[in-house]
Amino acid sequence: MKSLRLFLLPAAGLLLAACDTTPRERQEMVKQEARRLDTVADRAAAKLRVAGRRAARFDSVSRARTRQPLDKAAETAFTNELLGTYADIEQLTPQTIEPAFVQFMQQVRAQRKQWTQRDWDYATVISRRLNARFRAIRLDIKGRDELHIRALQTEFTALETGRDVKDLGQAVKQPD
Template sequence: MKIPLLLSFLAAAGLLSSCDSTPRERQEVVERETQKLDTLAERAAGKLRVAGRRAARFDSVSRVRNRQPLDPATEQALSNDLLGPYASISGLTPATIEPAFVQFMQQVRARRRQWSQRDWDYATAVSRQLNAQFRAIRLDIKGRDELHIRALQTEFTALETSRDVKDLGQAVKQP
């Protein structure tokens, strides 16, 4: 009783069909399927090569951009725009550094969608200056404020990285 049930199950699964063919027929089927897989693999490899070239091109353009020095006047103007009343970074105190980071991140969130990669370079320079001042006075900052500043620093890094990934993705997709 159990054998006919097993045979019908195997037949339904298509596992008995190989019993109805010769080894040569099965070999031909395997060769055809192998050719299909090879073709798919070649297409995928070609797409990966193209994507790799585009990513490398994006990377080299980014390196060239990063080698170009930032204009101090433009950097100062962006610093004034992003920090408002806290633009004098070296004068920030333990009481004013946290509001400066809040102001900075509010402006970054508001403007980030319109920024080019070069704009992000300038914003990163302002962020570095803020971070340097933070490190210089960190021991005098309240724990709650320090924790909030760390969260804002992390958010900035995440937004910047998100933009880099987005731009890389676009560069890989475009011809």
């Protein structure tokens, strides 16, 4: 029985032997430890409430941004910048779709660090258009090229999601 009491006391943060204290003293130590744990839990809950409000605000701002239509001229410029000679997405063939994806991802990798969330919105629209064209001609694309395209699609999604997570993390950390 003594070993059980010695085991329980360190959990309360004290290194006293059970035989060196009275039950009333142990009861008081447990109450103090419970108050300390309540305080820690209350602080953690407050931090979570604040982080939740900030995350909700970020989500609200993000939704409002995505509801705003993209400027067609800016989208065309962005398409030309990211795709170069492959900018006419609807004219891509089974032979040119893979190089278009490669060009797109090279530009995304090169420019992504200075992009705003709105820039990512434009890149996402371009990616969706490329993906739609890919689906339209997929049955005529060589297996090797299709595999490479799928890897590039996955990379784009990972980069975009990483940016969203980074921005959300920064929004949660920012003071009100």
